[in-house]
Amino acid sequence: xxxxxxxxxxxxxxxxxxxxxxxxxxxxxxxxxxxxxxxxxxxxxxxxxxxxxxxxxxxxxxxxxxxxxxxxxxxxxxxxxxxxxxxxxxxxxxxxxxxxxxxxxxxxxxxxxxxxxxxxxxxxxxxxxxxx
Numbered sequence: 001x002x003x004x005x006x007x008x009x010x011x012x013x014x015x016x017x018x019x020x021x022x023x024x025x026x027x028x029x030x031x032x033x034x035x036x037x038x039x040x041x042x043x044x045x046x047x048x049x050x051x052x053x054x055x056x057x058x059x060x061x062x063x064x065x066x067x068x069x070x071x072x073x074x075x076x077x078x079x080x081x082x083x084x085x086x087x088x089x090x091x092x093x094x095x096x097x098x099x100x101x102x103x104x105x106x107x108x109x110x111x112x113x114x115x116x117x118x119x120x121x122x123x124x125x126x127x128x129x130x131x132x
Contacts, residue, residue, distance in 0.1 A: 053079055057118045063128040064116070069094075070131065071112070080117045088112050091131065098130035 032038055057076065064070045064083055069091050072084040085091045088106060091114060095102050100123060103115040118124065 053118055056121060056124055057081065060116070060118055060124045060128070063124070064131070067128070067131040080115050082110075083114055083116060084110075084112050085114060086112070088114055094130040095127060098126045100127055100130070102127075 057079070061073045061076070061081055064081065065073050069086050070083050071086055074082040074084075076082065082105070088104065092102065092104060100119075102117070105113050105115045107113075116127065119127070
């Protein structure tokens, strides 16, 4: 059984809610070689989390595009969506009433835009219900 470093054992306590990611530098390749548990335990959980996020992002984008309050869902490769709204203040109020938080990113170049992070399936469903 591979030994875990002190930092490795501490990081394992946070799995699967928080996933540490090792920077792909040559120095970290040595760390990964000394800590094979990372590849065995963390990488599969990270891949699963990313796959779930991609599925949820697509479902959320489709649901937002059908909302009468959303005029545009911008393409995204991230864990959030940028949306243009008919009335950003109304969207913010509805989402807050549902117990969720989204980011107001309005500025001159994006006068009606909000940033929506992809959440859990339950959070995404609540968000879409609030905007129906």
